[in-house]
Amino acid sequence: MPKLPDSAKRYFWDIDVETLDVAAHPRYVIERLLEYGDFPELKWLFREFSQDEIVDVIKRTRRLSRRRASAWANYFDIRRDEVQCLNKPYPSQPAAIWPY
Numbered sequence: 001m002p003k004l005p006d007s008a009k010r011y012f013w014d015i016d017v018e019t020l021d022v023a024a025h026p027r028y029v030i031e032r033l034l035e036y037g038d039f040p041e042l043k044w045l046f047r048e049f050s051q052d053e054i055v056d057v058i059k060r061t062r063r064l065s066r067r068r069a070s071a072w073a074n075y076f077d078i079r080r081d082e083v084q085c086l087n088k089p090y091p092s093q094p095a096a097i098w099p100y
Contacts, residue, residue: 003020004017004022007038011032011033027061029045030054030057031064034057035065058078059084060084061084061085062085069085069086
């Protein structure tokens with residue numbers, strides 16, 4: 001699998017992009033580009049990864065914003081209840097049993 005395009009490197013600010021192995025970390029790359037990518041990066045993403053891989057990431061990740069997750073769910077015609085980012089978060093801790 002080829003390296004990231006130069007235009008996509010700005011979305012990976014927290015790592016050394018030159019050492020990123022796209023084949024070893026496909027979920028990370030897909031998440032970042034779905035969340036922050038623009039048309040050239042998304043074009044590259046759709047060319048390099050299968051639709052099944054991308055849809056699987058959309059369904060399983062919790063790293064997409066609700067806005068992006070909703071948009072991609074609409075784009076790929078995924079039911080909202082299948083997308084973990086769009087499900088309710090885990091409930092908070094219950095109130096203390098002892099009332100004092």
